Amino acid sequence: MQSTATELFKDSQSYIYNWTFQWIKQLGLDNQGSHFVNSILLLLLVILFLIVIDYFTKRTLLLLTIKAIRRSTNRFDDLLIRNKTLKLTAHFVPILVAQYIMPIIFMGFPTWKENSNKVLDIATTVVSLLIIHSLLKSLRDMLRMKKSFADKPLESYLQVCQIILLFIGGTICFSILTGKSPWSFLLSLGAASAILMLVFKDTILGFVASIQVSANDSIRVGDWIEMPKYGADGTVKEINLNNVKVQNFDKTITTIPTHTLLSDSFKNYRGMQQSGGRRLKRAINIKISTIRFLENEEIERLKNIQILRPYIEERAKTIDQFNTEQQIDQSSPINGRKMTNLGMFRAYTLTYLRQNPNIHKTMPLMVRQLASTEHGVPVELYFFVNDIRWEYYEGIVSDVFDHLFAATKYFDLEIFENPASDDFRQVIQQQNLHDFADQRQ
Structure with a gap:
């Protein structure tokens, strides 16, 4: 039929x-x-x-x-x-x-x-x-x-499959056109393998890098990475076979060869994002000439600062007990233990940070004094903000330092800064007025 x-x-x-x-x-x-x-x-x-x-x-x-x-x-x-x-x-x-x-x-x-x-x-x-x-x-x-x-590099896997499909399709088409077995075409490729390795070098490196990056979980789509060598500082948008696309915070796009993620170093902020806290490490430089011992009247005045009162009372009790036991001659301010305005400012800063609701309480928090330099004594603040969003983080940090810059004058401290042109003009004007007064006399 x-x-x-x-x-x-x-x-x-x-x-x-x-x-x-x-x-x-x-x-x-x-x-x-x-x-x-x-x-x-x-x-x-x-x-x-x-x-x-x-x-x-x-x-x-x-x-x-x-x-x-x-x-x-x-x-x-x-x-x-x-x-x-x-x-x-x-x-x-x-x-x-x-x-x-x-x-x-x-x-x-x-x-x-x-x-x-x-x-x-x-x-x-x-x-x-x-x-x-x-x-x-x-x-x-x-x-x-x-x-x-x-967050997996699925695009890389798809491109690998595309290469395999192209290879299979090319082999079948060659077999159809020539009428020869596909195995003869594959055998002929063996002689040209060195040339193919050279031509597809970047593709092979990218393929290996994609697998290792995925296996090691070193980078994902959505991670914030920083790679200064390539000018990358932003969010990973795509991971494919040949490159990684990073959208920088200025909305520009940087492409990084995938294989360089194995050979070059980069910073991944994923750990910070997952922890829920973003670190701040910044110092306030205090002018050394303004550091001094506090008088009793000044200590009593500082007790009016509400968050500082418990510290002052506890500290004063400890110092008085030490000086009494050691029979310190307190006729000279340098004898024994005394409170300083810088120490009081450090205590105030630490208490202020501990009571700030925007500071992460379970992560390291300290206020420390670093080695003095030609720019004064650095008082470094080390803490974590509990909001990792960039704009909120910067706003919280600015509020903290706005407050501390304004608070230094209550401790008779000055923040170091290089002289400006107005400072020199004021000195010259004062000197001219002094010379004029001397001439009239």
């Missing part, structure tokens, strides 16, 4: 070709010319016919699938439409039709007929690979929706 249908189909092919051939031959062309014009005319008609079939196939397939997708709660089918998987699948219909029609067109040219079959086989291979690639893209988009895969 099947052989009978095949014979009928072949007879119909011969009938169509012979009918058009006889019609063209009546125009006065010879046999060779008539065959050529006949094949070209039939080819144009078939191409037009295949375009119409492709259009209606895609329309019909999309209408049917969209109705089914609307009833489905699965999101993967939505991704198939977005990545054009169904449209690519529809291309198989005109290819199958062409495989039956092509023998009609090139019936007078057996060599062309064989070549047309090769072209259709290559088209089938290409469409199949495009469908597989579309499915992989849909799978990537599906995994991105899952929290466990949101």
Whole structure:
């Protein structure tokens, strides 16, 4: 039964070709010319016919699938439409039709007929690979929706699959064109492996780096990284096979070769973001000449600072007990233990930070004095802000230092700063007034 249908189909092919051939031959062309014009005319008609079939196939397939997708709660089918998987699948219909029609067109040219079959086989291979690639893209988009895969370098894995598909497709197409086994093509690549290694060096390095970066979890999409060598300071937006895209805080994009993440150092702020606290390490330089011992009257006045009163009372009790036990001669201020305005300021600063609701209480917090320099005595504040958002962090830090800068004068301390032009003018004016007064006398 099947052989009978095949014979009928072949007879119909011969009938169509012979009918058009006889019609063209009546125009006065010879046999060779008539065959050529006949094949070209039939080819144009078939191409037009295949375009119409492709259009209606895609329309019909999309209408049917969209109705089914609307009833489905699965999101993967939505991704198939977005990545054009169904449209690519529809291309198989005109290819199958062409495989039956092509023998009609090139019936007078057996060599062309064989070549047309090769072209259709290559088209089938290409469409199949495009469908597989579309499915992989849909799978990537599906995994991105899952929290466990949101920060993984899925783009790198997709690009690796693309390279593998290109290699497989190239091998199959080479086999179709040459009529040789794919293994012969693979064996010929062995001799050119050194050249391929050189050409795809960056791709191979990027592939290895992507795997190691993912395995070691050293960088994820969404991490804030800093890599001064490449001018990168911002959020990782994409990790692919060849480079990492970083959106800097000025909204510019920096691309970093993926393999350099293994060979060069970079800073990842993920640990800070996950901890919930962002560190501040900054010093206030106190002018050394303003540091001195406090008198009893000054200590009593400082007790009016509410958060400092418990410290002063406890400290005064400890100092008085020590001086009494050691029988210190307190006629000279330098004898024994005394309170200083700088020590009082450090105690106030530490208490102020401990009571500040924006400071992280479970992380290190201290106020320490560093080695004096030509810029005075640095009083360093070391603490963590409990809001890691950049704009809020900067606002909290500014509020803290605004307060402390204003508080120094209550301890008779001065913050060191280099002389400005106004300082020199004031000195010169004072000197001129002094000289003028001397001249009048």
